[in-house]
Structure formats: C-alpha cells, structure tokens
Amino acid sequence: MANIPKLVRQHQELERVKLLSHLFDPDPEHPERIADSAKNLPLPPGLRSRAAAAEEFTSLLKSEFGEVRRLAASALGKMAAEGDYYYEVFLPLLADLVRNDERPQVRQYAAKAIARYGEKSVRVLDALKDVAREDGAPSYLRNAAADAVAVIQNANRARLAHRKNWCTRCKRSITDEEYMAGMERWGRPYCRHCLDERELENVNFEFVVEDAKKRRTQGGVSVQSIGEKRIAEFLESEGIAFMYDERYRIAGDAVVRPDFYLPEFDVYIEYFGMNTPEYIRNKEQKKFLYQRAGKKLISISYKDDERLIEVLREKLSRYFRLKSDTPSASK
Secondary structure, eight states, rough: TTHHHHHHHHHHHHHHHHHHHHHOOBOOSOOTTTTTHTTSSSTTTTSSSSSHHHHHHHTTOOSOOOHHHHHHHHHHHHGGGGTTHHHHHHHHHHHHHHHHHHHHHHHHHHHHHHHGGGGGGGGGHHHHHHHHOTTOOOOHHHHHHHHHHHHHHHHHHHHTSSOEEEOOOOOOOHHHHHHHHHHHHHSSSSHHHHHHHHHHHHHHHHHHHHHHHOOTTSSSEEEHHHHHHHHHHHHHHHOOOOOOSSOEEEETTEEOSSSSSETTTEEEEEEEEOOHHHHHHHHHHHHHHHHHHHHHEEEEEGGGGGHHHHHHHHHHTOOOGGGSGGGGEEE
16 A cells, blocks of 8 residues: 555656656657647646646656656657757756666666757767766667767767857867867867966966965864854854865756855855856856755855854755754753
C-alpha cells in the first residue's frame, strides 16, 4: 500500500511529460521543424501558451523518476526547432544531466537533445567529450556523447563557412580555430591576442581577490570585507560549517563563486557590498544563475549593515534552526 502514492505520482508525471512533448513533435519530412499537426494541438490543462511548457519541463527534469527525466530530456531536444528562445535556459540543464544523472539512459537522451541545438551547443562540448571518454560508462552512452560532439562540431564548421566571425573585444575578424577556442573556454569568440589577455586578466583577478583577504575572523578565516567578517563570525558562533569564496558548478556550465556556501544545508550566502552599475549587473546575473539552478540563496546587502546579524538570522531560519534558537540554548 505504501508504494501506491509513488506509483500514481510516477504515472501522472509520465502522462504529463508525454502530453507536453507532443506539442513539439517534429515534421517527419523536416525534422528541424515542428510539425503543423503538433502546433495545432490544443493546449494541455494548466498551460496558457506553448512557451509555458518550458517551465514545466524544467521541473520534470528534476523528477525522482528516471523515465520521466529521460522523456523530458528528449522533449527538450525537440524544442530546439523553436529557435533561440530555449537554448540559453535548457543547455545548462541538459549538460548537468549528461554529466551527473544516476541513470545512463537519461544521460544518453540528454546528449542526443544537446546535439539538436547544433552549433549553439559548442559551449558544452567539454562535458560531452568527458562523457565520450568516461571509463565504465555503457557504450551506448559514450557513443551518444561522441555523436553529439561530431554533430555540434560539423554544424559549427558549416556555419563558419558562410559567416565571418569577429572578436568580442577588438572586433577584428578571427579564424575558425580562434572562434572555437574562445567559445569553449569562455563562451565568447576572441582572437588569439584577446584570448591571452582574457586569460591573464583572470589570473590577475585571482591575485587581487586573494590580496584583498586581509581581515581574519576569530576562527582564522581570511575574508575581504567587514560585512563578510561579521557573517563568518556569526556562522562560527553558531557552529555552522561553511566554505568561503570557492567555485561551484551549479547547473550545466554555470559556475558561481559564492561568498559563503553551507554544505550541510546546501545554502549559498552572497554579501553584496557595492552599488556600481557593473557590480549591479554582475549581481543580477549571479542571482539569475542561482534561481535557474533552483538553489537556496540568501542575499545580504550593504544596506543591511546596521542590522546585518538580525537579517542574516531571520533568513537562515527559513532553512534550518539555529543553535542559539533552540530551547537548550536559552537556558
């Protein structure tokens, strides 16, 4: 009897993903297009538009049922025919599946779906190459990843043959090899000179960040600002383990560098201490990445400094009970 709710839920999710998937069935004669019959299907219950299916597929990719995730990944490949609207959202999710899903068949179908996006998938080539070489992976998974690499590279070469490419920074014409190097490393095309500069800037940035960590907490952690020091010392006083200023891959090719990560609770904390236009743009982009990946983010602003600990305590309590809030701590 205990299995019945789970079986019912699985059946409901399978039926839903199949229903949504039919909205994007390809034309048999032109697989790169959505069939007219699919476009004319009535919208399933709960959808106001075909585009709204995208949000539902995002949640179905996180289903506890492998078959649901497999069908959802396959459907995202079909949606490549809808144009540029979807790939920015779905490529990181598909890349995360192809790397990390526990079921090889889900990873296989994620690789096939990525291939459907053609040259746009150049940014996740490294993930596919890793899977194609993965020791112990089933041959059908390695073959699907290798086939996807070949499809993406061929599509990119075909596009380059008909179009000039320009360096993001200096706007000079660049070669196919330079384009590929820039896209695979940074997701943007650079000439060789500007790519070297970009790499050097990244190295210099690391030195600047490390040099700025001149404030030490009572627990011996070096941080950059007074606000971060107060946050770190509060976490130390509560006995909450944290990682400071480390990189994490949170969805596909999306990498973030949070101020604090609480591994026990899978919570990220960002202290936003400036208000320059560039800083604000970076802040919004960072928050978008967390939101897209479904991560728990606590945002603290320099405007909260006067009541920083109070704000931090309130936001942390949304996810877990603090040691100082337990009955024993008040005695």
